Structure formats: C-alpha cells, structure tokens
Amino acid sequence: MAAASNRVLVYGGKGALGAGIVDFFKAKNWWVASVDLVANEDAHANVLVNPKGTWTEQETEVLQGVTSFLGDNKLDAILCVAGGWAGGNASSSDMVKNADLMMKQSVWTSAIAARVANLHLKDNGLLQLTGAFPAQNGTPGMIGYGMAKAAVHQLVASLAAEGGGLPTGARCVGILPVTLDTPMNRKFMPKADFSTWTPLETVAELLCNWSLGVDAPASGTLIQLITKEGQTSFVPAGSS
Numbered sequence: 001m002a003a004a005s006n007r008v009l010v011y012g013g014k015g016a017l018g019a020g021i022v023d024f025f026k027a028k029n030w031w032v033a034s035v036d037l038v039a040n041e042d043a044h045a046n047v048l049v050n051p052k053g054t055w056t057e058q059e060t061e062v063l064q065g066v067t068s069f070l071g072d073n074k075l076d077a078i079l080c081v082a083g084g085w086a087g088g089n090a091s092s093s094d095m096v097k098n099a100d101l102m103m104k105q106s107v108w109t110s111a112i113a114a115r116v117a118n119l120h121l122k123d124n125g126l127l128q129l130t131g132a133f134p135a136q137n138g139t140p141g142m143i144g145y146g147m148a149k150a151a152v153h154q155l156v157a158s159l160a161a162e163g164g165g166l167p168t169g170a171r172c173v174g175i176l177p178v179t180l181d182t183p184m185n186r187k188f189m190p191k192a193d194f195s196t197w198t199p200l201e202t203v204a205e206l207l208c209n210w211s212l213g214v215d216a217p218a219s220g221t222l223i224q225l226i227t228k229e230g231q232t233s234f235v236p237a238g239s240s
Helices: 016-027 055-070 095-120 143-160 183-188 200-211
Strands: 007-011 031-036 045-048 075-080 121-130 171-177 222-228 231-236
Touching: 007 016, 007 095, 016 031, 016 200, 031 055, 045 055, 055 095, 075 095, 075 200, 095 121, 095 143, 121 143, 121 200, 143 171, 171 200, 200 222
Parallel strands: 007 031, 007 075, 031 045, 075 121, 121 171, 171 222
Antiparallel strands: 222 231
16 A cells, blocks of 8 residues: 555546546545546556446445455545436436436445445544535436435435444535536536536545545535636535
C-alpha cells in the first residue's frame, strides 16, 4: 500500500465525477481505491464489479476486494458517486426496464457502500451517498430515476439514525446535485446554460474538505448543490 496517511474509497471511480474525485484526492496525497465496472488506472487499487451479478453477488465481490487490499487498515472516507440517468413515465414501454437500471446504479451501489462502511470505515469517518435535487419532489419524466434517488435519500436518514450500523462517530451525508458539468451532459445538452451546472472539481473539493472534517455537515444531512452564474452554493435540504 502506498505511504499515505489518509485513505478514501470512491465507488463509481471511473465515471466522470468519480474519476475527477480520484484525481483530486491523489493530488492531495491521499491513498485512493476505486470500485467500478472497469478499472481506474490512476487509483492505487481497484475492485471490479460484474454488472451481470446479482445484488448479493456484487456485495460479495466488493467486500472481498476491499478486504484484500486494505487488510487491517481503515478508510477515512467512502464516497459513493456511482449512478446514471434514464427517463420514462408510466406510458413508456421501457419505464420498468429503466427503473431497474436506476436501482442497480444508485440503490445497489449505495447499500453496498454502507456495508463497506460498517466493516472498513474509521470511527468518525465519512460515508457520502449521491441523491438528486429533483428527487425531492415528483419526477414524472424520469420516474425510475426519481424512485432510485429518493431511496438513497432515505438510506442516508436510516444510516445516520441511532442503530444504523455505522462505526462510532461516523457520519453519513448525501449530496443532491442538479446538473453536473460532465462531457456527456455537454454532448447531449449543448444549448443548456452551463453557468448553472456544477463543476466536477467543485464537488471533489467539497468532499475532500468533508473527509478531513472541514465544514462537514451533521450526519443525515442532504446537501443541495445549487449553481447559478458559475457560483455553487451548498444548501441543506429543507432549509428556507
């Protein structure tokens, strides 16, 4: 294992946001592990997940992989930024198919990250899960997506509650992006107002600070990432 004082695991470490987080933390001299369908060559260690595996099979893959490279070491932070997007309402023939995919990409990964936290997160460490700003209300044009992200919001609340199973003093916090400034989003929404999109480095810096205990919100908090005119605000959900 690399000689680094702090350790982080990024679930979804090969996606646009995850890869940006891996790079940011490495630049800050953290030891970084990635969990994803394919390896992130910039991470110090990788766990590869079989996309055809069942939920429990993926759990076993991840837990065994993390244990194999951590040994007795513990993680300072687990950042779950795996996910995806698919649309559809009840009139869509692929609504259930898309909802199934959304559950696998957001709910399965978040639940497995919680299991990793129980076993490998330090006391007073950070578990971050990724919800979505729109999922605080109805999402008629993307029902499966909204269902999955709302489930993540509930998971944050459950893990933060007494008896949630996290290590002593550990906090679970959710981020609720509106739109992230990724190459894929720019490709499919070329005429959008990019000044309202949250830069990936902004998210990475925020999560790095939280991982160090800097301005970290209370466990159970859902933080909305609201960007206007290129400036991002971090607003707790439910605040006026």
